[in-house]
Amino acid sequence: MELRHLRYFVAVAEELHFRKAAEKLHIVQPALSKQISSLEAELGLRLLDRDRRHVTLTEAGRTFLDEAIAVLALADGAKARAIAVSEGRVxxxxxxxxxxxxxxxxxxxxxxxxxxxxxxxxxxxxxxxxxxxxxxxxxxxxxxxxxxxxxxxxxxLHEPVSTQEVVIAVPEGHRLAERDAVNLAELADEDLILIDRRVEPQLHDYYVAQCNEAGFSPRVAQEVNSTWVSTGLVASGLGVGFVPASARIAPQKGVAFVPIEGSPAQLTMxxxxxxxxxxxxxxxxxxxxxxxxxxxxx
Incomplete structure (x- = not known):
């Protein structure tokens, strides 16, 4: 038994007319009659009573019709879901x-x-x-x-999606807090809060390289695993830190963000x-x- 046998039977059961059902299915009537007879023979049941003028469902045919409709609905649903998955819509x-x-x-x-x-x-x-x-x-x-x-x-594989400047996070009241910009060399004697190299090796090394280019080795006081922790420690007065400019969107209380003079460091997302x-x-x-x-x- 194939799904097409069920579709043929449902069409005949709904039309109760072989010629109309054949037209609906776009097949010739003798072929449809043969398929229905084949289905009945496979089931060992008579699903339709027919004579020259009428087609009616037998009791078994009415039961089979309900089940056939349910099976076809499941099959159609499975096909639709499979197509949706293949197209990335679900x-x-x-x-x-x-x-x-x-x-x-x-x-x-x-x-x-x-x-x-x-x-x-x-x-x-x-x-x-x-x-x-x-x-x-x-x-x-x-x-x-x-x-x-x-x-x-x-x-x-990778693709750049955005860039943003690096700024310096300092405690409010710090000597640099009111500055319009800071030269990195001015951080030489500051305790720095840096991202832990075990967590973000490239970022850690990038910040260290920025300090080296400014003529000093950073005096690392604390290493952290996120920008949020870094600004929290800055607010606590434990040092100053490099942070992305986006940290200003939801700033920690007690922290000021100061741009870097010249061509500031850039972070690429x-x-x-x-x-x-x-x-x-x-x-x-x-x-x-x-x-x-x-x-x-x-």
């Missing part, structure tokens, strides 16, 4: 992000992607840059917003994903690039 998109990406990039990307694909469930994971790279490489997440550059990793076969939801996400700013958007 499914799950597993995405990682580092905390600073919440300042514009992630909210904008999620909002636009959800507008385009409302039936795709998005599973988010807050990660460090190192964990983001590991989880993309392992397939635990499909993609991740993280800082660039990343550690060279075979099979990992990027999206990373694994090369090779990609799930449809990720292909759609990459194709629409929902993180990009629209014309006139601040």
């Amino acid at each position: 499914g799950h998109l597993n995405m990682g992000f580092i905390q600073p990406a919440l300042a514009g990039v992630v909210p904008r990307a999620l909002r636009r992607y959800r507008e385009a694909y409302p039936q795709v469930r998005i599973r988010l994971a807050e990660l460090t840059s190192r964990r983001a790279l590991e989880q993309v490489a392992s397939g635990d997440v499909h993609c991740a917003f993280t800082r660039l550059p990343i550690e060279p990793t075979p099979g990992i 990027g999206l990373i994903w694994a090369e090779g076969a990609q799930p449809s939801v990720l292909r759609n996400f990459l194709a629409m690039r929902p993180w990009q700013k629209e014309k006139g958007e601040p």
Whole structure:
């Protein structure tokens, strides 16, 4: 028994007329009659009573009709869902992000992607840059917003999505707090709060290199695992720190943010994903690039 046998039977049962049912199915009447007879023979039941003028359902036929309609509905639903998954209209998109990406990039990307694909469930994971790279490489997440550059990793692709300046976070009342800008060399005698190299090796090394270029080795007082912790320790008076400019969006009380003179350090945010076969939801996400700013958007 095949699905087409059920479709043929349902058409005849609904029309109670072989010629009309055949026209509806776009087949010739003798072929339809043969298929119905074949179905009845396979079942060992008479589903239809017919003579030259009338077609009626037997008691078994009425029961079989209900079940056939249900089976066809399930089959059609399964086909529709499979097509939707293959087109990336339903499914799950597993995405990682580092905390600073919440300042514009992630909210904008999620909002636009959800507008385009409302039936795709998005599973988010807050990660460090190192964990983001590991989880993309392992397939635990499909993609991740993280800082660039990343550690060279075979099979990992990336694309820059935004840049922002680095500023210096200092306690309110600090000698630099009211300055319009600060020269990095002025931090030579300050206790610095830096991101832990075990957590963000590229970022840690970048900040150290900025200090070295300014002519001094940083005096690291504390190492932290996030910008939020860094500004919290700055507010506590334990030192000053490099932070992305986006930290000013939700500032810690008791912290002032001072720009860096000249050509300030820049942080690049990027999206990373694994090369090779990609799930449809990720292909759609990459194709629409929902993180990009629209014309006139601040």
